[in-house]
Amino acid sequence: MIRMVQLVSQSLQGVMRSRLRSLLTTLGIAISSGALVSMVAFAVGLQAQFELPIQKLGLLNDIEVRPGDKGAVLDDLAVEKIRKVRGVSYVYPDFRLSQLNVVHGKHNRSSMALGLPREASLIQVFDEMIVAGEYFSLGTEPQALVSDRSLRDLGFDSPQAAIGQTLQIEVSGLDAKQPNQFELRKHQTSVRVVGVYRAPGIMEEFGHGALLLPADVMRDMPGLDFERTLRRLRSDKEPLKGYSRVTVRADSPQTAFRLEKKIAAMGYEARAVAGRIKEARRAFLFMEVLLSAVGTVGLVVAGLGIMNTLLMSVMERYQEIGIYKAIGASDSDVGILFLTEAAVLGLIGGLSGLALARVVCWGLQWAIGIYASREGIEEFGDVFRFPLWLLAGAVAYAILISLLSGVYPATRAARVDPIRALRGQ
Amino acid sequence: MTAESEISVRNLHRAYEVGGAQVHALRGIDLEIVRGQFVAIVGVSGSGKSTLMHLMGGLDTPTDGCVEVCGHDLGSMNAKQRAVFRRQIVGFVFQSFYLVPHLTAEGNLRLALTFQGTYGDRRQRMTREALERVGLADRMQHRPGQLSAGEQQRVAVARAIVHRPRVLLADEPTGNLDHATANRLLELLCEIQAETNMTIVMVTHDEELVSGYCHRKIRMRDGCILESAEMT
Numbered sequence A: 001m002i003r004m005v006q007l008v009s010q011s012l013q014g015v016m017r018s019r020l021r022s023l024l025t026t027l028g029i030a031i032s033s034g035a036l037v038s039m040v041a042f043a044v045g046l047q048a049q050f051e052l053p054i055q056k057l058g059l060l061n062d063i064e065v066r067p068g069d070k071g072a073v074l075d076d077l078a079v080e081k082i083r084k085v086r087g088v089s090y091v092y093p094d095f096r097l098s099q100l101n102v103v104h105g106k107h108n109r110s111s112m113a114l115g116l117p118r119e120a121s122l123i124q125v126f127d128e129m130i131v132a133g134e135y136f137s138l139g140t141e142p143q144a145l146v147s148d149r150s151l152r153d154l155g156f157d158s159p160q161a162a163i164g165q166t167l168q169i170e171v172s173g174l175d176a177k178q179p180n181q182f183e184l185r186k187h188q189t190s191v192r193v194v195g196v197y198r199a200p201g202i203m204e205e206f207g208h209g210a211l212l213l214p215a216d217v218m219r220d221m222p223g224l225d226f227e228r229t230l231r232r233l234r235s236d237k238e239p240l241k242g243y244s245r246v247t248v249r250a251d252s253p254q255t256a257f258r259l260e261k262k263i264a265a266m267g268y269e270a271r272a273v274a275g276r277i278k279e280a281r282r283a284f285l286f287m288e289v290l291l292s293a294v295g296t297v298g299l300v301v302a303g304l305g306i307m308n309t310l311l312m313s314v315m316e317r318y319q320e321i322g323i324y325k326a327i328g329a330s331d332s333d334v335g336i337l338f339l340t341e342a343a344v345l346g347l348i349g350g351l352s353g354l355a356l357a358r359v360v361c362w363g364l365q366w367a368i369g370i371y372a373s374r375e376g377i378e379e380f381g382d383v384f385r386f387p388l389w390l391l392a393g394a395v396a397y398a399i400l401i402s403l404l405s406g407v408y409p410a411t412r413a414a415r416v417d418p419i420r421a422l423r424g425q
Numbered sequence B: 001m002t003a004e005s006e007i008s009v010r011n012l013h014r015a016y017e018v019g020g021a022q023v024h025a026l027r028g029i030d031l032e033i034v035r036g037q038f039v040a041i042v043g044v045s046g047s048g049k050s051t052l053m054h055l056m057g058g059l060d061t062p063t064d065g066c067v068e069v070c071g072h073d074l075g076s077m078n079a080k081q082r083a084v085f086r087r088q089i090v091g092f093v094f095q096s097f098y099l100v101p102h103l104t105a106e107g108n109l110r111l112a113l114t115f116q117g118t119y120g121d122r123r124q125r126m127t128r129e130a131l132e133r134v135g136l137a138d139r140m141q142h143r144p145g146q147l148s149a150g151e152q153q154r155v156a157v158a159r160a161i162v163h164r165p166r167v168l169l170a171d172e173p174t175g176n177l178d179h180a181t182a183n184r185l186l187e188l189l190c191e192i193q194a195e196t197n198m199t200i201v202m203v204t205h206d207e208e209l210v211s212g213y214c215h216r217k218i219r220m221r222d223g224c225i226l227e228s229a230e231m232t
């Protein structure tokens, strides 16, 4: 082993002898591995564009819980029980209304509404989304967050103008107090706008400009149970009491999957939100693999360049190899020397490939930015992303291909007959 | 083989195939070389001197017969074992020096020691000692191209003895040197031989030159030994 390390360090001194040839060979590796990195970085960037908002909102940590098939009730008691499970950071009943009327002076807008826990501010989940004002405060004051998309409809000129204003909310809906008896109820309340949010378009619930209310403000609104009542009518499975849906937030995305199982074992229907994007992730993975395969073609061609360079080197250094053997090198020692050169070419090529990819992608990002802003798209994330695994993987891959290309020349070198090498002057 | 015999060659044959025809480079050589001797092998070009030397150094394998060096039977060794034998038991010096051109004098010695499995301070020390021995301690950082022919051959000698081999095999080491330089090199070899009790086998076609230095002279012709004479 020491011997090997020593041999490798010896041969490093020889690599840069024929500088121009090594440079050109390395350039081939650099360009092809750079292209590979750029393509994969693009796929990774695309995936990040898709997943980042979900991540920012902490949705990867979320588990949607519904009452179980066998009639497990999802009431406050159950919520309390779930809250105590290890790894749960908080639990809140998930209220949503498909339609309510928001009135501000003579303006009014029909909107969807979502209930969110006031405690979310404590762990700063939504901070990313708030563009003016702030998130709900703890306590009981009826507050609201409005979407930046609804500002104009409600007669606000700017996000700041909305902060502190009072909105009237009107809801009417059917409530089922008994299995087959409905009651039409009207509800009116006023809320103070504490913040304006901007949601990424990907999140449909937020995307259409829903009004966000503290869960406790929504809890008494009519129509919340309507959907569930319908299900109850159809299948008789849905329990009468309790919430129709509860969101559990785990303290990490990894815990989410564990909690999903645990809560399901408690008799509820549980689904980690992260599970929903598995499909998409698979598609991205496929794309990354495909692009890597395309990039590999280039690398293999560059590998042939390495093979050619090394074979020429074996010819040129035929006599030198004979000398090595005369002063004690074994066949495998000579092989190691040439493989090391291959690996070094791969390493240098791989590293310069990374640099090349960074520069090219930076240029593309800049160009795309200009194009996008001309098209009126203002905010634009990173199109390319270079996670550590990609950087390390690309260099390792370049080295691997180079090593494979070096095998044949190294074998040729190892087989050189010292007598013939030393005779031919 | 006597107790003090360092190299023992028996009925050694080596034939090369050239375009379907057999070229017999050696035709039945028998030879004993005693430890600590300086032996000169002389003969005209093509008489098989180099071939014999390569066989004694484990660089080549015989067609028939056997070679034993320091108790190692070369015939029973595989390629790997012969490599180990070369790096431990023998040192080679060639007519064209055969230094690695891109390495300094020091680098050439260090490379040899690396193949031989010596590293670190020990390698550094042995390198310096060997170069001091040949009087080139101040030229350690010079590349072969920056040294004269005589100096290059002295570096080659240093490289051949740096690992303290028991046998030094030199194939026409003075072939590319002028008369004065050649004499100086032979003096050096004799000194080293006297200090270390190394066995030296040197091939040359310049009989006159070697006569004053060697203990024994072996004359070859057409792959056979013509005569062997002890010098006094």
Ligand SMILES: Nc1ncnc2c1ncn2[C@@H]1O[C@H](COP(=O)(O)OP(=O)(O)O)[C@@H](O)[C@H]1O
Pocket: A419, A420, A423, B016, B017, B018, B023, B024, B025, B043, B044, B045, B046, B047, B048, B049, B050, B051, B052
């Ligand atoms: N590799 C080889 N292939 C063919 N013939 C060879 C080879 N090596 C040596 N010979 C032949 O063997 C004979 C002896 O060569 P050599 O040992 O080099 O003699 P010397 O060193 O005394 O000049 C010569 O006739 C030479 O042509």
Ligand SMILES: [Mg+2]
Pocket: B049, B050, B051, B171
């Ligand atoms: Mg010869």
